Amino acid sequence: MELSETFHALGDPTRLRILRLVAAARLNVTEVVSLIGVAQSSASHHLAKLKGLELIREERVGGFTYYSLAVDATDARWPLIRLARESEDVHGDQARLTELLRRREDRHTLNEKLLEPGQSWLLWASALASLLPKLEVADFGCGSGVLTQELSGWARHVTAIDKSPQALEQAKARLSRERRTNVTFVEADLHDLPTGLPKHDLVVISQSLHHVSDPAAVLTQAAQLLKPGGRLVVMELLPHTETWVKARLGHQHLGFEPALLESALSAAGFTDVTITPTPRDGSSPFRAFLLTATRPARPSKRPAKEARA
Numbered sequence: 001m002e003l004s005e006t007f008h009a010l011g012d013p014t015r016l017r018i019l020r021l022v023a024a025a026r027l028n029v030t031e032v033v034s035l036i037g038v039a040q041s042s043a044s045h046h047l048a049k050l051k052g053l054e055l056i057r058e059e060r061v062g063g064f065t066y067y068s069l070a071v072d073a074t075d076a077r078w079p080l081i082r083l084a085r086e087s088e089d090v091h092g093d094q095a096r097l098t099e100l101l102r103r104r105e106d107r108h109t110l111n112e113k114l115l116e117p118g119q120s121w122l123l124w125a126s127a128l129a130s131l132l133p134k135l136e137v138a139d140f141g142c143g144s145g146v147l148t149q150e151l152s153g154w155a156r157h158v159t160a161i162d163k164s165p166q167a168l169e170q171a172k173a174r175l176s177r178e179r180r181t182n183v184t185f186v187e188a189d190l191h192d193l194p195t196g197l198p199k200h201d202l203v204v205i206s207q208s209l210h211h212v213s214d215p216a217a218v219l220t221q222a223a224q225l226l227k228p229g230g231r232l233v234v235m236e237l238l239p240h241t242e243t244w245v246k247a248r249l250g251h252q253h254l255g256f257e258p259a260l261l262e263s264a265l266s267a268a269g270f271t272d273v274t275i276t277p278t279p280r281d282g283s284s285p286f287r288a289f290l291l292t293a294t295r296p297a298r299p300s301k302r303p304a305k306e307a308r309a
């Protein structure tokens with residue numbers, strides 16, 4: 001290949017960024033688009049140009065076309081590639097690539113857990129849920145309603161609560177698309193629920209507790225919304241150090257030490273607390289746990305002061 005042609009082609013800053021990324025990891029065009037932030041047509045054009053110069057090669061893997069570096073140290077253009085790789089990463093491409101590779105590994109780990117083609121843990125969860133009695137369920141911090149939809153598949157009725165009007169709109173659209181008629185939406189702050197809500201058999205708090213300022217107050221609200229003998233299920237994160245989730249995702253807590261939640265639950269009047277950490281998910285820094293608790297049919301005889309200790 002003509003050296004001057006390669007110099008000319010790499011004079012384009014976007015093409016140079018793509019070459020650096022593809023030199024670091026085998027990527028498909030969708031991944032390149034998400035990393036660079038250009039239109040798919042533009043990414044395809046740059047990849048075709050790099051391939052035409054035999055700087056990168058393409059191969060089909062699992063139905064996708066992947067691109068990787070095609071030159072090595074024996075190629076006359078290698079010093080140019082080295083320069084490109086070592087130049088300053090002003091756009092933060094490398095950090096985004098690291099995150100993308102981590103998510104890819106997580107997905108891979110998850111797929112490995114599938115038992116047979118066509119089977120999934122979601123399917124198993126639905127099968128088991130179909131055995132449950134028809135419960136009145138409250139979904140605390142329902143967000144866009146993904147879990148609400150699952151709950152509404154087997155519950156008698158779901159009260160989906162969120163403080164965000166936008167999230168509730170998305171949840172309503174989702175549930176209406178699925179023709180679910182057993183869901184009531186409530187716009188409210190979980191710290192201060194409206195009086196007059198009916199009592200429920202089950203409160204589910206999935207990935208919402210780390211968003212609230214006072215988790216203990218929210219657990220108290222959960223206890224008050226439950227019938228005697230009602231159950232609580234919390235899906236949460238174990239303590240982690242990913243501080244970026246505060247600014248980017250609005251988390252207020254970097255996960256929870258289960259023992260701390262346990263004492264907040266006890267103060268709120270819950271008993272029979274069980275805590276089950278989930279297995280690690282690939283190299284994800286997040287690890288979830290599942291917590292269940294019961295609001296006793298009869299209030300505990302212990303004085304309130306002792307319960308709070």
Ligand SMILES: C[S@@+](CC[C@H](N)C(=O)[O-])C[C@H]1O[C@@H](n2cnc3c(N)ncnc32)[C@H](O)[C@@H]1O
Pocket residue numbers: 140141142143144145146147161162163164167188189190191205206207208211212213
């Ligand atoms: C990460 S989403 C969880 C969505 C859903 N539960 C799930 O597991 O897919 C957290 C939700 O909690 C809601 N939220 C946060 N703080 C809240 C509060 N104080 N009162 C009510 N909703 C709150 C947010 O608006 C957001 O929709």
